[in-house]
Amino acid sequence: xxxxxxxxxxxxxxxxxxxxxxxxxxxxxxxxxxxxxxxxxxxxxxxxxxxxxxxxxxxxxxxxxxxxxxxxxxxxxxxxxxxxxxxxxxxxxxxxxxxxxxxxxxxxxxxxxxxxxxxxxxxxxxxxxxxxxxxxxxxxxxxxxxxxxxxxxxxxxxxxxxxxxxxxxxxxxxxxxxxxxxxxxxxxxxxxxxxxxxxxxxxxxxxxxxxxxxxxxxxxxxxxxxxxxxxxxxxxxxxxxxxxxxxxxxxxxxxxxxxxxxxxxxxxxxxxxxxxxxxxxxxxxxxxxxxxxxxxxxxxxxxxxxxxxx
Amino acid sequence: xxxxxxxxxxxxxxxxxxxxxxxxxxxxxxxxxxxxxxxxxxxxxxxxxxxxxxxxxxxxxxxxxxxxxxxxxxxxxxxxxxxxxxxxxxxxxxxxxxxxxxxxxxxxxxxxxxxxxxxxxxxxxxxxxxxxxxxxxxxxxxxxxxxxxxxxxxxxxxxxxxxxxxxxxxxxxxxxxxxxxxxxxxxxxxxxxxxxxxxxxxxxxxxxxxxxxxxxxxxxxxxxxxxxxxxxxxxxxxxxxxxxxxxxxxxxxxxxxxxxxxxxxxxxxxxxxxxxxxxxxxxxxxxxxxxxxxxxxxxxxxxxxxxxxxxxx
Amino acid sequence: xxxxxxxxxxxxxxxxxxxxxxxxxxxxxxxxxxxxxxxxxxxxxxxxxxxxxxxxxxxxxxxxxxxxxxxxxxxxxxxxxxxxxxxxxxxxxxxxxxxxxxxxxxxxxxxxxxxxxxxxxxxxxxxxxxxxxxxxxxxxxxxxxxxxxxxxxxxxxxxxxxxxxxxxxxxxxxxxxxxxxxxxxxxxxxxxxxxxxxxxxxxxxxxxxxxxxxxxxxxxxxxxxxxxxxxxxxxxxxxxxxxxxxxxxxxxxxxxxxxxxxxxxxxxxxxxxxxxxxxxxxxxxxxxxxxxxxxxxxxxxxxxxxxxxxxxxx
Numbered sequence: 001x002x003x004x005x006x007x008x009x010x011x012x013x014x015x016x017x018x019x020x021x022x023x024x025x026x027x028x029x030x031x032x033x034x035x036x037x038x039x040x041x042x043x044x045x046x047x048x049x050x051x052x053x054x055x056x057x058x059x060x061x062x063x064x065x066x067x068x069x070x071x072x073x074x075x076x077x078x079x080x081x082x083x084x085x086x087x088x089x090x091x092x093x094x095x096x097x098x099x100x101x102x103x104x105x106x107x108x109x110x111x112x113x114x115x116x117x118x119x120x121x122x123x124x125x126x127x128x129x130x131x132x133x134x135x136x137x138x139x140x141x142x143x144x145x146x147x148x149x150x151x152x153x154x155x156x157x158x159x160x161x162x163x164x165x166x167x168x169x170x171x172x173x174x175x176x177x178x179x180x181x182x183x184x185x186x187x188x189x190x191x192x193x194x195x196x197x198x199x200x201x202x203x204x205x206x207x208x209x210x211x212x213x214x215x216x217x218x219x220x221x222x223x224x225x226x227x228x229x230x231x232x233x234x235x236x237x238x239x240x241x242x243x244x245x246x247x248x249x250x251x252x253x254x255x256x257x258x259x260x261x262x263x264x265x266x267x268x269x270x271x272x273x274x275x276x277x278x279x280x281x282x283x284x285x286x287x288x289x290x291x292x293x294x295x296x297x298x299x300x301x302x303x304x305x306x307x308x309x310x
Numbered sequence: 311x312x313x314x315x316x317x318x319x320x321x322x323x324x325x326x327x328x329x330x331x332x333x334x335x336x337x338x339x340x341x342x343x344x345x346x347x348x349x350x351x352x353x354x355x356x357x358x359x360x361x362x363x364x365x366x367x368x369x370x371x372x373x374x375x376x377x378x379x380x381x382x383x384x385x386x387x388x389x390x391x392x393x394x395x396x397x398x399x400x401x402x403x404x405x406x407x408x409x410x411x412x413x414x415x416x417x418x419x420x421x422x423x424x425x426x427x428x429x430x431x432x433x434x435x436x437x438x439x440x441x442x443x444x445x446x447x448x449x450x451x452x453x454x455x456x457x458x459x460x461x462x463x464x465x466x467x468x469x470x471x472x473x474x475x476x477x478x479x480x481x482x483x484x485x486x487x488x489x490x491x492x493x494x495x496x497x498x499x500x501x502x503x504x505x506x507x508x509x510x511x512x513x514x515x516x517x518x519x520x521x522x523x524x525x526x527x528x529x530x531x532x533x534x535x536x537x538x539x540x541x542x543x544x545x546x547x548x549x550x551x552x553x554x555x556x557x558x559x560x561x562x563x564x565x566x567x568x569x570x571x572x573x574x575x576x577x578x579x580x581x582x583x584x585x586x587x588x589x590x591x592x593x594x595x596x597x598x599x600x601x602x603x604x605x606x607x608x609x610x611x612x613x614x615x616x617x618x619x620x621x622x623x
Numbered sequence: 624x625x626x627x628x629x630x631x632x633x634x635x636x637x638x639x640x641x642x643x644x645x646x647x648x649x650x651x652x653x654x655x656x657x658x659x660x661x662x663x664x665x666x667x668x669x670x671x672x673x674x675x676x677x678x679x680x681x682x683x684x685x686x687x688x689x690x691x692x693x694x695x696x697x698x699x700x701x702x703x704x705x706x707x708x709x710x711x712x713x714x715x716x717x718x719x720x721x722x723x724x725x726x727x728x729x730x731x732x733x734x735x736x737x738x739x740x741x742x743x744x745x746x747x748x749x750x751x752x753x754x755x756x757x758x759x760x761x762x763x764x765x766x767x768x769x770x771x772x773x774x775x776x777x778x779x780x781x782x783x784x785x786x787x788x789x790x791x792x793x794x795x796x797x798x799x800x801x802x803x804x805x806x807x808x809x810x811x812x813x814x815x816x817x818x819x820x821x822x823x824x825x826x827x828x829x830x831x832x833x834x835x836x837x838x839x840x841x842x843x844x845x846x847x848x849x850x851x852x853x854x855x856x857x858x859x860x861x862x863x864x865x866x867x868x869x870x871x872x873x874x875x876x877x878x879x880x881x882x883x884x885x886x887x888x889x890x891x892x893x894x895x896x897x898x899x900x901x902x903x904x905x906x907x908x909x910x911x912x913x914x915x916x917x918x919x920x921x922x923x924x925x926x927x928x929x930x931x932x933x934x935x936x937x
Binding site: 023025026029030032033034035036037039040041043044046047050051054100101102104105107108109111112113122124125126127128129131132133134135136137138139140142143144167170171174198199200221224225227228229230231234235237262265266269270273278281282285288289292293296300 | 548
């Protein structure tokens with residue numbers, strides 16, 4: 001004991017003396033850290049600035065017609081309306097398929113399932129599904145929704161694409177919803193059970209309202225993720241080129257050939273960038289970013305808004 | 311309660327059974343939730359089954375010697391896996407070289423140095439970067455990173471090359487590495503930092519000698535998850551790395567190349583034609599299966615490290 | 624240091640209890656009698672008393688809850704060992720004892736709250752008006768409706784004061800005027816005057832003591848028979864604590880109360896009967912002694928009880 005009590009001050013003294021001379025090391029270190037933050041921010045800034053400046057001529061010259069035109073082999077007449085339609089349908093399919101199934105799965109895992117090894121295995125399984133590369137989900141979609149269920153989905157249709165992306169975000173919806181449910185204090189549940197509420201009454205009236213902001217934020221973010229995904233759509237067989245929807249009815253459009261915003265970006269990005277498709281690609285990216293980032297911003301807004309109420 | 315005392319009311323033993331209607335309702339609701347959960351599980355089983363089925367189909371159609379060839383040209387029956395592995399490894403390696411230091415530096419800065427006000431600004435910006443679709447980063451890698459960075463440093467670099475794609479993937483995983491590492495470092499108890507400062511240690515010493523070692527499991531997890539994400543990334547490579555028809559086996563990062571993911575995308579882009587073409591179509595699923603197990607094992611490893619951090623504190 | 628004493632007590636555990644409790648039950652007849660009549664006229668479930676206009680103390684204090692050799696297991700660990708005691712009607716029974724003596728576990732076993740914890744198990748019997756609460760066909764939800772609970776930390780729902788109290792009646796589909804029921808419950812919980820003008824405000828905005836009384840109002844709104852209180856005042860300041868204790872005495876008229884406390888003064892002030900528990904060498908809680916509170920505190924039969932109530936250990 002005596003040895004230790006004398007040793008501590010000695011260390012303090014030595015450290016502080018040694019430190020005086022070596023201060024520049026700390027400064028350089030801090031400078032490097034700051035540099036890495038700046039590089040990160042710079043990448044984002046350059047990316048946005050580069051894309052917007054390339055896209056600007058398209059919007060100034062064409063205005064709204066870029067949004068309302070169909071795909072065409074002529075860059076001057078090409079627009080993204082089919083992509084907007086495809087992405088919109090995909091968003092709806094994700095919302096009506098992935099959200100309810102994902103949230104209900106989370107409720108089952110957190111509120112109903114017994115805490116057995118099987119339940120734990122399922123949880124690990126779901127967490128790993130979230131890490132499976134998106135292109136692999138495309139293969140699932142190709143095998144299941146295009147080939148196996150082709151008669152129902154119309155094969156390479158926007159329905160097959162939407163279902164594929166719904167499956168892709170399902171694990172994310174489950175994980176974020178489960179986290180929100182887990183964050184609800186146990187005391188709240190006990191209070192409910194303590195006055196004789198049933199499991200469903202406790203879940204519906206107490207747990208879900210408390211977890212709703214988190215669940216909402218997580219699901220909305222996953223929607224933005226789904227709308228930005230390209231690889232699964234390529235594999236499922238979204239059109240890579242131009243096609244005419246002509247005056248096809250909405251039903252035909254749902255079961256027929258389709259494309260989506262990120263798919264259009266991919267197709268145009270493969271054209272020689274010196275051609276007229278260069279600015280067009282950037283313009284399509286701007287539209288895509290506006291869609292995904294505004295959904296993200298909406299989610300973050302939701303989160304901040306509800307956080308205040310707590 | 312009042313009813314219980316009335317004459318003719320059921321005995322307590324019956325009352326305690328509760329309402330049959332409510333019990334049935336509870337059972338139905340539980341069954342619905344269970345059904346949803348089962349569906350989610352079925353999806354994962356379906357993924358593996360569909361991959362395995364077609365992958366076996368592929369292996370049955372080709373000779374194993376076809377897996378080593380001049381390069382990856384599936385439509386011509388050349389399925390050189392080395393080409394794709396090398397492509398994936400080179401781009402993921404470059405991505406980690408870019409995103410590792412930058413992401414980690416950002417994480418240390420945010421966790422140990424930044425004022426709360428700075429954090430509140432930088433964190434959402436990182437979230438924006440994380441939310442940018444990879445197809446956009448592919449375009450950025452092709453049209454800005456390659457001409458402005460890669461070709462300036464090495465004028466001999468091709469228009470499409472693995473280097474630009476790798477840097478693009480790196481930018482993509484910076485936010486991932488930064489946020490997972492930062493979480494790990496913020497999980498280090500305050501008391502440990504205070505003990506270090508109490509000994510008169512400087513911030514750099516505390517960061518590097520106390521916080522960093524204490525958070526090493528989480529930081530390792532961040533890198534493993536980053537690698538997994540890099541290997542699984544498709545669009546940046548499909549756009550910026552070239553080799554859309556196939557590629558020859560080569561090791562130069564300034565030349566075009568193909569990764570496992572990009573090979574799937576490239577082959578699938580023309581799946582209409584591929585459909586009939588012998589082994590090319592099932593080769594998609596064979597590659598998917600490889601990718602699935604590769605990323606699965608990385609994710610499981612990452613999970614182990616993440617859990618190790620949680621256990622400690 | 625307490626080892627020899629513990630061993631001493633293990634032997635004396637089983638011997639004294641029942642007569643002691645029965646003694647306790649008869650001990651306070653004067654106060655119980657008029658109350659019994661009042662509840663009776665309310666139509667509360669007291670079939671035994673029905674039709675007997677003259678108060679009969681021995682019937683009025685019949686045990687509502689009886690534990691018969693109850694053991695409680697968390698997995699393979701036995702947390703409570705063969706506990707036997709009776710809880711007389713319309714009295715306050717306090718469970719006291721050091722940490723780990725199983726007070727809360729026993730309390731939560733009485734309304735089957737422990738069912739919510741995975742891999743727990745009860746042996747022996749927990750009887751409510753003669754019915755085994757762990758019987759095959761018993762629905763825990765129904766049990767908890769009749770045996771309400773107030774928790775250690777006030778846990779109002781993040782809803783309005785009104786909705787907090789109305790929650791129970793709503794989920795049970797109770798008919799009648801909800802406004803009246805809420806007012807009546809808040810009055811009985813001695814909270815009405817303080818909150819009657821702000822029923823729409825959030826229950827979580829109240830002070831700690833008010834929150835706890837809100838939780839009591841919430842519990843009695845479903846008209847339970849028994850109210851379990853798990854250290855209801857431990858998170859409160861002394862003034863709020865006294866308020867809760869006074870409230871308990873008022874509630875005693877209508878409800879049977881079982882309260883867990885590690886505050887000796889509180890048990891002495893607020894309860895009619897006391898059950899003293901301790902943790903055995905097998906780390907399982909068991910009953911050391913029980914009886915009327917005055918006897919436990921002034922004339923304990925067991926040395927360990929005396930040491931505990933005089934503050935020498937625990």
